Amino acid sequence: MIKTDSGSRRFRLPAVGPLFGACALLLGGCAIDGPRPAPSASIPAQWHTPLPAGGTTAALPHGGSLTGLSQWWQQQNDPLLVELIMAGESVSPTVSTARSNIEQARASRVASGAAMVPKLDAVGSASRGRGAPMNRTTPPITTTLEAGLQTSWEIDLFGQYAATRDADQQRFEGSQAMWHSARVSVAAEIATQYYSFRACEKLLDVARADAASRAETARLADLSTKAGFQAPATAALARASAAEGHGNAIQQRALCDLDIKALVALTAIDEAALRQKLADTPADLTRESPAPVISVPAEVLAQRPDIFNAAREVDAAHLEVGSAQAQRFPKLSLSGSVFTARSRTSxxxxxxxxxxxxxxxxxxxxxxGGASAANVDAARARYEDSAAQYRASVRKAVREVEEALVNLQSTAERNEDALVAAQGYRASFTGTEARYKSGLASLVELEDARRTLLSAQSAVVTLQRDRRNAWVALYRALGGGWSTAEPPVPAPASASEVPGPTTPVATTAP
Structure with a gap:
């Protein structure tokens, strides 16, 4: 420390900036960039076995692009569905929360990175007072002004702060993936609700046609009873059937109204405007717009945002083990200051x-007292838990994909049978109705044929809805879409890498 001792003598300060820089370079050369986890904390090979080597760096769904998400839904040839999905995403609290998590993760990453650089503070002070008397002489009042800069730097010798920074970077990337996951979930939920309403419309048409048919049968039965050709009990049965059909139509209309209410809640579109849009753009559930999925290789699961995020969490937990281990090693810090002070008396x-x-x-x-060792043990436990969660996420993804493919296969195989059954029961009802009008069949026979036809027609519409829902489920299970092109063959893994299975999860041919 060098200081002047008189106001008449002035000492010129040396250029301390280069001096600080030289010390920083010399000491920084001793630092180790990266954590040094304990040997038992190294990543076990089995945590990434469900995916091929390097699979954790797979691209996010649709390349992380909002445009890609909308373009996939445009393949359904239903512009209204795309509009509803975009509207729902803009007001979804799930998407908003995911976006907030991204900002929080970004801030944490910046804060952890700042711990690795020197800190610089500006300090200023002012005081006025009188000191203790000396030699029975009253000292004068003194005004002191002081200003300067203070700096401090803890050199990251063993990678503690570097590991924390890298862990926060991993979590930041994972939060971005979960934002895409939120978007995919919102799109799938709206699409499922939309297809439910479209199926409800068709079921309502079936119910109304059935109610009209029953009402006409009741009218004819009433006329026939009044003419004395049928017993009053037959007319009563016909009226009861007509009332049942009318009630079924009312109930189905209420279900459609509930679907519209749900779409309004998901998209925040005015109900009157939404009803008009739905009425102006009818949809055909029988048209197959998605490209056929022949197989789904296991590598495709790497694009699922939840698996991507789980892999990032494993990496972050592994880095935190190294950070906790580094806290048990020596710490080296450097500080410095530059101050100027002025003392003035009369x-x-x-x-x-x-x-x-x-x-x-x-x-x-x-x-x-064992605190640092306990911190290492806790970090290792968190790492093991994150690895287990990753493996569970992969198993869940495989199950969801396989279930969606099974449903696609099942609906494809049942579709022809359902159509044939509906056509056959329609022909049977038509014949029975003609026989009833000719007096050759009873009303009980007619009503039995009508119930069978109604069930067959409802089954066709329900099957169409289930098939659309299976497509949506596969879309969600694959993390937001897929490509019919053959996936690239992964590069040969090194001896230290353990490649995952490359066989298809399941196959289907819709």
Missing amino acids: ASTQRFDTWTVGPLQLTVPLFD
Whole structure:
């Protein structure tokens, strides 16, 4: 420390910036970039076996592009569906929460990175007072002004802060993936609700046609009873059937209204405007717009945002083990300051300029009651848990894909049978109705044929809805879409890498 001792003598400060920089470079050369986890904390090979080597770096769904998401839904040839999905995404609290998580993760990453660089603070102070008397002489009132800069830097010798920074980077990337997951979930939920309404419309048409048919049968039965050709009990049965059909139509209309209410809640579109849009753009559930999925290789699961995020969490937990381990090693810190002070009395003015480099302080932990060792054990436990969660996510993804493919296969195989059944029961009802009008069949026979036809027609519409829902489920299970092109063959893995299975999860031919 160098200081002047008189206001009449002035000492020029040296260029302390280059001096600080030289010390930083010399000490920084001792730093190790990256954590040094304990050997038992190394990543076990089995945590990534469900995916091929390097699979955790797969691209996000649709390349992380909002345009890609809408373009996939445009393949359904239903512009209204795309509009509803875009509207729902803009008001979804799930998407908003995911976006907030991204900002929080970004802030954490910046904060952890800032711990690795020197800190610089500006300090200023002012005081006025009178000192203790000396030689029975009253000292003058002194005004002291002081200003300067203080800096401190803890050198990351063993990678503690670098590991924390890298862990936060991993979580930041994972939060971005979960934002895409939120978008995919919103799109799938709206699409499912939309197809439910479209199926409800068709079921309502079936119910109304059935109610009209029953009402006409009741009218004819009433006329026939009044003419004395049928017993009053027959007319009563016909009226009861007509009332049942009318009630079924009312119930189906209520279900359609509930679907519209759900779409309004999901998209925040005015109900009157939404009803008009739905009425102006009818949809055909029988048209197959998605491209056929022949197989789904296991590698495709790497694009699922939840698996991507789980892999990032494993990496982050592994880095935190290294950070906790580094806390048990010595710490090296450097500080410095540059100050200028001015002391003024009624008789004189003095200036004091000071600068300091140091101390260069080495702290060696000796005893902390086992706290640092406990922190390492806790970090290892979190790592093992995140690895287990990753494996569970992969198993869940495989199950969801296989279930969607099974449903697609099942609906494809049942479609022809359902159509044939509906056509056959329609022909049977038509014949029975003609026989009833000719007096050759009873009303009980007619009603039995009508119920069978209604069930067959409802089954066709329900099957169409289930098939659309299976497509949506596969879309969600694959993380937001897929490509019919053959996936690229992964590069040969090194001896230290354990490749995952490359066989298809399941196959289907819709």
